[in-house]
Amino acid sequence: MSPPINFMPWRRSRRMACLRCWAVLFGGSLLLFIAIALSVCSVTGLEAQTDTILLEAERTRAAALMARKQGLEQQHQQRQQVLQRHMQRAQTRHWQSVLEAISRQMPEQAWFTRMAYQQDTLELEGNALTFSALRSLEAMLRDLPMFELSNTGATRQDAQGCWQFHYQLKKSVMHERPL
Incomplete structure (x- = not known):
């Protein structure tokens, strides 16, 4: 028969190795989860910041376009008024020639x-x-x-x-x- 063997230190080292394995597994998973959550938060934050910047740029551009549109509308109105004045002057000059022709031939x-x-x-x-x-x-x-x-x-x-x-x-x- 063989002498009795004490498995207590082996069980204890085996249990500690198992606990270390599970601790590393859960700790690694937790670290991986935290890393993924942080990366998602940073990406979401960057996207939100990018969206905010783009929205502000779009508002600025829309305001600039509205100001430009108003300026262009005023220029268009001024051109129309100038064109209308030119047409009225042309009509006046034409009527002047018509009335002069009538006055020359009038008894x-x-x-x-x-x-x-x-x-x-x-x-x-x-x-x-x-x-x-x-x-x-x-x-x-x-x-x-x-x-x-x-x-x-x-x-x-x-x-x-x-x-x-x-x-x-x-x-x-x-x-x-x-x-």
Whole structure:
């Protein structure tokens, strides 16, 4: 028979080795979990910080774009106003040439008391000293290249002997430039 062997120190060393193994396993797992949690937190924090920076940059850019848009709208309005003024000046210059042409051809014994232009119709009212001046005025109005005599109103003689007239002229369809 063999002498008795005491397994107590071996069991104790074996148990300590097992405990160390489990402690290393749980400690390593815990450290790994903490490392993963910290990396996730740092990545999430960086993403949040990046999102905040991007959001602020986007707001700044949107504000700059709105300011630029307002500036561009003001420039557009100013250009439209300048263009409208140029068009009005061009119309005035054109009307000036039309009225000068009418005044050069107008008989000396006739004058206008009222002129109105609406919806491509020029209305002329005035007086003439003689009936022959009235006839030559009507002939001149018929020969205008940019207007057609559409309606002759009432012609009558007033108390002083002047002939009062009223004519309506329609803008000619063949006339290309707008008035």
